[in-house]
Amino acid sequence: xxxxxxxxxxxxxxxxxxxxxxxxxxxxxxxxxxxxxxxxxxxxxxxxxxxxxxxxxxxxxxxxxxxxxxxxxxxxxxxxxxxxxxxxxxxxxxxxxxxxxxxxxxxxxxxxxxxxxxxxxxxxxxxxxxxxxxxxxxxxxxxxxxxxxxxxxxxxxxxxxxxxxxxxxxxxxxxxxxxxxxxxxxxxxxxxxxxxxxxxxxxxxxxxxxxxxxxxxxxxxxxxxxxxxxxxxxxxxxxxxxxxxxxxxxxxxxxxxxxxxxxxxxxxxxxxxxxxxxxxxxxxxxxxxxxxxxxxxxxxxx
Amino acid sequence: xxxxxxxxxxxxxxxxxxxxxxxxxxxxxxxxxxxxxxxxxxxxxxxxxxxxxxxxxxxxxxxxxxxxxxxxxxxxxxxxxxxxxxxxxxxxxxxxxxxxxxxxxxxxxxxxxxxxxxxxxxxxxxxxxxxxxxxxxxxxxxxxxxxxxxxxxxxxxxxxxxxxxxxxxxxxxxxxxxxxxxxxxxxxxxxxxxxxxxxxxxxxxxxxxxxxxxxxxxxxxxxxxxxxxxxxxxx
Numbered sequence: 352x353x354x355x356x357x358x359x360x361x362x363x364x365x366x367x368x369x370x371x372x373x374x375x376x377x378x379x380x381x382x383x384x385x386x387x388x389x390x391x392x393x394x395x396x397x398x399x400x401x402x403x404x405x406x407x408x409x410x411x412x413x414x415x416x417x418x419x420x421x422x423x424x425x426x427x428x429x430x431x432x433x434x435x436x437x438x439x440x441x442x443x444x445x446x447x448x449x450x451x452x453x454x455x456x457x458x459x460x461x462x463x464x465x466x467x468x469x470x471x472x473x474x475x476x477x478x479x480x481x482x483x484x485x486x487x488x489x490x491x492x493x494x495x496x497x498x499x500x501x502x503x504x505x506x507x508x509x510x511x512x513x514x515x516x517x518x519x520x521x522x523x524x525x526x527x528x529x530x531x532x533x534x535x536x537x538x539x540x541x542x543x544x545x546x547x548x549x550x551x552x553x554x555x556x557x558x559x560x561x562x563x564x565x566x567x568x569x570x571x572x573x574x575x576x577x578x579x580x581x582x583x584x585x586x587x588x589x590x591x592x593x594x595x596x597x598x599x600x601x602x603x604x605x606x607x608x609x610x611x612x613x614x615x616x617x618x619x620x621x622x623x624x625x626x627x628x629x630x631x632x633x634x635x636x637x638x639x640x641x642x643x644x645x646x647x648x649x650x651x652x653x
Numbered sequence: 654x655x656x657x658x659x660x661x662x663x664x665x666x667x668x669x670x671x672x673x674x675x676x677x678x679x680x681x682x683x684x685x686x687x688x689x690x691x692x693x694x695x696x697x698x699x700x701x702x703x704x705x706x707x708x709x710x711x712x713x714x715x716x717x718x719x720x721x722x723x724x725x726x727x728x729x730x731x732x733x734x735x736x737x738x739x740x741x742x743x744x745x746x747x748x749x750x751x752x753x754x755x756x757x758x759x760x761x762x763x764x765x766x767x768x769x770x771x772x773x774x775x776x777x778x779x780x781x782x783x784x785x786x787x788x789x790x791x792x793x794x795x796x797x798x799x800x801x802x803x804x805x806x807x808x809x810x811x812x813x814x815x816x817x818x819x820x821x822x823x824x825x826x827x828x829x830x831x832x833x834x835x836x837x838x839x840x841x842x843x844x845x846x847x848x849x850x851x852x853x854x855x856x857x858x859x860x861x862x863x864x865x866x867x868x869x870x871x872x873x874x875x876x877x878x879x880x881x882x883x884x885x886x887x888x
Contacts, residue, residue, distance in 0.1 A: 525757075528746070529757065538741065539737060539741035542735045543757050
């Protein structure tokens, strides 16, 4: 490791930008995971495959049909919202109704099954080839020694905008309030006439849409292929743990942090170390602050 | 809006009915209290009335019309609101958000706004604390918030399951004062409570359940005389 590089502002900014781009992807993924876990209690192990489908949607809309990238990203979000709603209605809701108390464990196993099915379907339909779309946005931002491509800036900007939109939706909209109410006390929400089954369906749809949007947005760095969702999902699970289970804003901040830590560690150490760093971070946090970096002192959810 | 339950058989599984042909009437504008030992089916009765459990047999009528198969939304539209047992506020939402959610089924924001103003006028303490998280209110205030939230949609019939459970005696009195206030405003109220003395004190009519049937019924005065004897039967 070249210590002199630590003093070069151009390189530091470059690596920071890389970190924020990674962080943006983790944040969108982790926000969806955390939303689904916080409200429904479901640990969605197939979240990475929703990312993968989003990447394919992006590839077909921008790479094959030649439409502009914002339409690809929007299409990825919309398609995955629909897909998420479908999955919730047909599979998860069915389990919840039938399996009684242990249904969460069943749901967990179900999402692992969905992972296997979706990966193999993608393999049959599209093969192992990587299908990417490069150069969504041309040009480079130059300021003294700092050089950052506009594409990276675009990815971070979209992630921030989506994060803010999600936050204000949950905080201020009627549906957002009903979602929070359902997560805090589903029984009470039901007596007030809130259709909690519908709330669960929307929640899963929104979580899936975030994964799809993330897959579409990151296509230039993560070209679509059947197992592209593996690292994003592992990392976003780490962010959900770091941020505190079910704490959406905690997960987003943890994601940005993890992205930056990874970028610096893969730059200053040899490649592959960033994955070790993630694991170390998760283990340390689990030992020191088991309920996450941003939890208040009392444990809110067992 | 009277509530009539007749010959109702219901339970969690078909094999084990909790209610065995229960008959009960909550008269319009009156307070009807249901007492009984644990497992007598008091809470089950309220759940069945509110549509959470489907009766195997029998009828449940509100204002002369069957309400079997209604969703909670339909119940609220018909003017029936239900306070479930235990805490039911949303602790990490503000007092105002809690109240707004009480008006979830209301069609328009302006309608909800009006209902909110009406509640604030009636409960000035809740207005003062409207921006605070409901979770930091005292136990008594939380219960008052729950009752206030129940009246957002302007129901006429209230089903209250254990309104005083887990509260210290002073707060129990406060909650019962509030219920008396609702009684004066001619709500039709059906209460299930462990606190037999307190609930009977505001009752117009009392039912004592045992094993899913009504064993005794009568006015408050009739019950006051026989209470000791009835409670002894439970032990």
